[in-house]
Amino acid sequence: MPDRFSQHIDDRIAEEAAGWVARLQSSDATEQDRQEFQLWLKRDAAHRAAYDEFKHLWADLKDVPIPSDRLKKLRMSRRAAVRNIVAIGIIATLSVALYRMGFVDRMRADYYTAIGEVRSITLADGSRVDLNTDSAIVVRYSQGERRIQLLRGEAFFDVARNPERPFVVVDASLKATALGTQYGVRAASDASLGDVRVEQGRVEVTSSRDQVVLEAGGVASLTTQGRLAVTTADVANETAWRSGKLVFSGQPLRDVLATLERYRHGRIMVLDSAAAEQRVSGIFDLNDTDQALQVLEENLPVSVTHLTGLMVVVRSR
Structure with missing residues (x-):
């Protein structure tokens, strides 16, 4: 296996390159796929290098001999056995990594965003969807319903009114039906189990155990018991990412860094509780998180250390 697969390839480009390798090797690949691939290659010189790395990687793994029966397994040399174990480990690790990076969801999605990207989409009925960073949706419109499946991340919906075709957003645990409104939905993640936030109008939210109707300013969050906890919030501030801003009001630094x-x-790691509990209020540009970290360091008793391009450590000073 080549040693060339290195850290100089950007995570986003690596995701896209892996997707193209998988897509073009599939028996379902179309001529349109191949044309779009050629356009992708031309957009950035780094795309070709990333694609070649993944193509070589998968070619090497494909050539690894896999024993067909138990007798062959018993006769394998130690070197071949180790090679197989390494190959299986790499396949498993790469599969998990691609899933965690959102590759699987993006392959399934009709619309998605990369890390750090915010995107607005106008749907066929005139409804508008704002996708937050690292988000993906599937759009399924039928004669009697407009259904959006939120695969990952967060989306905000400005719904075109049509009582004859309800507008429904679902994720793994929640269902949110618009009653003519503007509202946001967050899918379950490491940080939460998912929630619905209403800026205007009303939304009916359903979980496996509860059903509530939210008014403007209402938030329904799923609990570990499968119940819906209803609170209120400044939804406009909490969805300021739609205009490229992140707004915090007295929030713990650990939440701000997350x-x-x-x-x-x-990753951004906070090393001690004193730093983690510092309170933060302010407005930051989501397109320049390095500047946000610099502002936090200048205004709080904390130090911010960039260990590598992918690791930042925050501690008390």
Whole structure:
């Protein structure tokens, strides 16, 4: 296996390159796929290098001999056995990595965003969808219903009114039916189990155990018991990402850093509770998270250290 597969390839480009390798090797690949691939190659010189790395990687793994029965397994040399174990490990690791990076969801999606990207889409009925960073949706319109499946991340919906065709957003645990409104839905993640936030109008929210109708300013969050906890919030501020801003009001630094991390590649780690509990109020540009970290360091008793391009450490000073 080549050693060339290195850190100089951007995470986003690596995701896209892996997707093209998988798509073009599929028996379902179309001429349109091949044409779009050629356009993708021309957009950035780094695309060709990334694609070649993944293509070589998968070619090497494909050539690894896999024993066909138990007798062959017993006769394999130690070197061949180790090679197979390494290959299987790499396949498993790469599969998990691609899933966690959102590759699987993006392959399934009709619309998606990369890490740090915010995108607005106008749907066929005139409804508008704003996709937050690292988000993906599937659009399924039928004669009697407009259904959006939120695969990952967060989306905000400005729904075109049509009582004859309800507008429904679903994820793995929640269903949100618009009653003529503007509202946001967050899919379950490591940070939460998912929620619905209403800016205007009313939304009917259903879980496996509860059903509530939210008014403007209402938030329904799913609990570990499968119940819906209803609170209120400044939804406009909490969805300011739609205009490229992140707004915080007295929030713990750990939560602020977790939010900033969603808009950049790599990790932000806070090393002590004193730093984590610092309170933050301010407005930041989501397109420049390095500047946001610099502002936090200048205004709080914390130090920010960039260990690598993908690792930032925050501690008390």
